[in-house]
Amino acid sequence: MIRGAAETLRAAGVDTPEHDAKLLMAEAAGVELRDVDKALLMGETLAYDTARFDEMVARRAKREPLQHIVGHAPFRYLDLEVGPGVFIPRPETETVVQAGLDWLTRNRIATPRVVDLCAGSGAIGLSVVTEVRGAEVWAVELSDEAYAWTERNRELVARRDPLAGYNYHLERGDATSPLTLPQLDGTIDIVITNPPYVPLAAIPEQPEARDHDPDMALYGGSADGALIPERIVLRAAGLLRAGGALVMEHDISQGDRLVAYARANGFTEARTENDWTGRPRFLFAVRG
Numbered sequence: 001m002i003r004g005a006a007e008t009l010r011a012a013g014v015d016t017p018e019h020d021a022k023l024l025m026a027e028a029a030g031v032e033l034r035d036v037d038k039a040l041l042m043g044e045t046l047a048y049d050t051a052r053f054d055e056m057v058a059r060r061a062k063r064e065p066l067q068h069i070v071g072h073a074p075f076r077y078l079d080l081e082v083g084p085g086v087f088i089p090r091p092e093t094e095t096v097v098q099a100g101l102d103w104l105t106r107n108r109i110a111t112p113r114v115v116d117l118c119a120g121s122g123a124i125g126l127s128v129v130t131e132v133r134g135a136e137v138w139a140v141e142l143s144d145e146a147y148a149w150t151e152r153n154r155e156l157v158a159r160r161d162p163l164a165g166y167n168y169h170l171e172r173g174d175a176t177s178p179l180t181l182p183q184l185d186g187t188i189d190i191v192i193t194n195p196p197y198v199p200l201a202a203i204p205e206q207p208e209a210r211d212h213d214p215d216m217a218l219y220g221g222s223a224d225g226a227l228i229p230e231r232i233v234l235r236a237a238g239l240l241r242a243g244g245a246l247v248m249e250h251d252i253s254q255g256d257r258l259v260a261y262a263r264a265n266g267f268t269e270a271r272t273e274n275d276w277t278g279r280p281r282f283l284f285a286v287r288g
């Protein structure tokens with residue numbers, strides 16, 4: 001059954017057909033992925049909902065994102081609800097969060113004040129508020145549809161971790177505007193952000209991103225995609241206290257430009273850092 005589904009997915013151009021088929025089987029059987037692996041290894045058959053499995057495989061073969069089909073996506077220690085209207089959190093953003101947490105640790109900031117501009121599912125801010133006890137996080141999202149998902153994930157986290165829910169403040173608004181969270185100006189220890197940054201002409205080839213991630217989450221507002229990231233640099237400069245840090249994900253083509261822009265707009269120690277595959281993927285800068 002899994003082998004047949006994997007063949008269907010491979011023929012449809014899915015990158016990871018075996019993995020996706022096993023994950024959909026886990027979902028249809030109501031078990032964990034490791035239980036599917038174990039059953040395969042032992043030659044055992046799992047009881048599962050065949051109609052549901054077939055329907056999910058057919059949707060995946062039409063290149064609907066796996067995360068939309070199952071309704072959730074892993075991010076660091078969280079399992080976030082996702083669906084149409086919200087950006088699916090990516091593994092590279094986990095590295096961006098880690099860089100922010102490492103900076104907080106190195107600087108012995110135990111109860112940081114943190115801002116997540118462009119929150120989407122809430123991946124960045126909800127990770128920080130659950131991983132750093134006592135952190136206070138403000139998150140901003142502009143899209144109504146995405147905001148509904150952020151709010152949903154905030155509620156899920158708050159149910160399990162009331163302190164984290166209490167310390168996470170969600171705002172609907174334009175993260176590039178000085179009128180958003182003006183009361184925080186000059187008081188924030190770190191801004192960690194993954195804004196839209198895709199160059200306008202660089203339409204993603206994968207149908208999962210091209211057809212299902214919202215345009216507002218992808219495109220950076222100019223031919224080179226750096227317009228919104230630059231505006232985020234300016235807003236971060238306003239929010240941060242002297243010595244506070246900005247960590248911002250960007251496209252591999254934007255490193256030098258954003259470092260220069262940060263240096264010209266109030267930041268020192270600006271540099272580009274790599275993701276785990278060695279590609280230049282985020283700006284790190286300290287407010288002068």
Ligand SMILES: C[S@@+](CC[C@H](N)C(=O)[O-])C[C@H]1O[C@@H](n2cnc3c(N)ncnc32)[C@H](O)[C@@H]1O
Pocket residue numbers: 086087088089090093117118119120121122123124140141142143146173174175176193194195196197214216217218
């Ligand atoms: C690349 S997604 C990142 C989402 C999430 N932070 C993550 O890493 O998975 C960018 C998000 O920014 C939102 N957005 C775009 N422009 C914005 C703006 N001017 N102000 C606030 N949010 C914005 C989009 O709706 C989208 O949810």
